[in-house]
Amino acid sequence: MGAIAMKNSAIASTIAAAALATFIALPSPAAHAATKTCEIPAFGTTCNTGVLRAIGNVIWTEVRNCYVTGIGSSVDWKLVDDNGVAVAYGTVPWGRQFQKTTTGLYSYYRLELRHGNPGARGRMLNTNPSWGGGWSDC
Missing domain, CATH: 2.60.120.380 (Jelly Rolls)
Known part of the structure; x- marks a missing residue:
């Protein structure tokens, strides 16, 4: 795997983790x-x-x-x-x-x-x- 591919993979993982953390931390009131x-x-x-x-x-x-x-x-x-x-x-x-x-x-x-x-x-x-x-x- 090249350096650019590894960098893009790391960025994608970071974005996915941030999106998941936002979803978990901020549930909608309707969920309750x-x-x-x-x-x-x-x-x-x-x-x-x-x-x-x-x-x-x-x-x-x-x-x-x-x-x-x-x-x-x-x-x-x-x-x-x-x-x-x-x-x-x-x-x-x-x-x-x-x-x-x-x-x-x-x-x-x-x-x-x-x-x-x-x-x-x-x-x-x-x-x-x-x-x-x-x-x-x-």
Whole structure:
């Protein structure tokens, strides 16, 4: 192999290594986009989602208290950080759903539902779901 060929091969290897390092060091936020859900099971009153990282310092949450036949009860919810601190919370009456955007977040979070009837559902996302937020009937 000649000196020029060896030099071109070394340059190509350096460029390929730099491109790979850039790809590994700078993944797109979409690569971490996720949704976590939970549903209160039969004979249960609680559920927790899995843990989700806040991308862009925001988490979107939705609590649906719509799936119980007959007369249902309210369900309490809270968004909890990895230290156990509630950063958002509330109560959703039976027959309603609530969507909330929580900003200023920095870490990992889970959504907890408590004191509800089977079928109440919680969902949290770290990418914008393009919903209006607030209250609505089921």
